[in-house]
Amino acid sequence: MTRFHLGRWLRRAGSLAICLILWQIASSLRLNLGIVTFENVPLPVDVVSAALEFLRSPKFFAHISSSLERVLAGFGIAAVIGIGLGLVIGRSRWLGDFLQAPLELLRPIPAVAWIPLAVLMFSSSELSMIFITFTGALFPILLNTVHGVESVDPRLIASARSLGSTRTAMLLEVIIPGAAPNIVTGLVIGMGTSWFCLVTAEMIAGQFGIGYYTWESYTLQNYPEIIVGMILIGLFGMGSSALLRAAGAALLPWHTKDSK
Template structure:
């Protein structure tokens, strides 16, 4: 065969693509990061809860600073700080009080009264609240007494409590009990009433008894309201305890505060007030922490 025929049998090579087509078809190479010795170090950020606690501490320190300025310069506009002792004097007096045993005797007496009265109020309040929320008969019989007695302040109960009860100690516990009872009853009642009826019907369709519905549907559904009532009741209990100890007590932080006023010991008045506030806050926090396992099913709120 000739050279011409051999050349014709070879496959034809395609023409070369233009340079612009190759640049468009091929993906761009990823840029190479160059690390330098002068790169910025990673930023350190505080946890969210730590930042919130710092804000709270800062707010308290700002309040103490305003208190110091108002008492130092004798601020007298709507509020008179001329006779109010400053934070430094109160701090010195507090150091002297915490080193004496009598101060702790007052605290222990108040804590004992709160524990007894609050325990009785929790048991009776939750029981009455569930009864009122589940039974119309109980609502018609019990609720009128609750609404009638609830607006009566703790101070108004003191003369009657002294007449009815054998000792001053029992009268103080009774007044404290009344203060904690009504918030627990009302919040429990509203929580039970707000239980979705569809859950109760579904439990009945599955064969649950009235007792099982109460323990596994109604009470867990009402638990957020019950916990709110327990927290509010603890605060009102301390308020009622203070009123009882002022009038008929011989020991207790309320008696300590009132005696300091009668003896014109102004720093001790503020120490008593701050002690009541601190103990009340601590007791409320303990109540919320103790109830946290009962609210594990509850979703978190929408607050950022």
């Protein structure tokens, strides 16, 4: 068991190391492949030293915390509205029909396309960025919740009715737990999309934040810092999704035990 796990971790570390080595070779040789060139790509070593410098700088905390605040706010609102609306739509055919047209129309609009209107609509750029993050997270959460509610076994609903379940109890004891695995999936996906929407918004409207830092580094020609920003975005996106997944597994012990 432990040996198996060790093997997996070695494999993962190995693939990461190979990526780093290829990057090092390509950028130190200033490789030019015609369509893509590594001439301006900084060396991994430079990136590491830029990262260390950024970690020590006073601006680090301001960038990170403003990004985190925006994601938490946008994602949090999306989670509340997405799950709430999803439960209602999944349970009520009438409301589902009623809301389907506007939701289907809004769904394919990418977060970037929202930026101009968001800037016009909201009184502060902070709010408009939170809104962009919100739009990114809303649909994965909403759609997965609806799907989860609709896929609750009708036999369980019937048997709960036979056992004397009230309407409220049906929602709390049967529908929500039944839809919970799908809701968690929606939250994990929504968390990822809210990160990349946030970064897009910050590049255009921000003053602080990891996305803004990345874009600012480009305009100031601090090339290693671009990559520091990118890696930070990746790490935070990955970390927050992993946290959600772990929280989901802890909250749904029956689900994980069932499937393993």
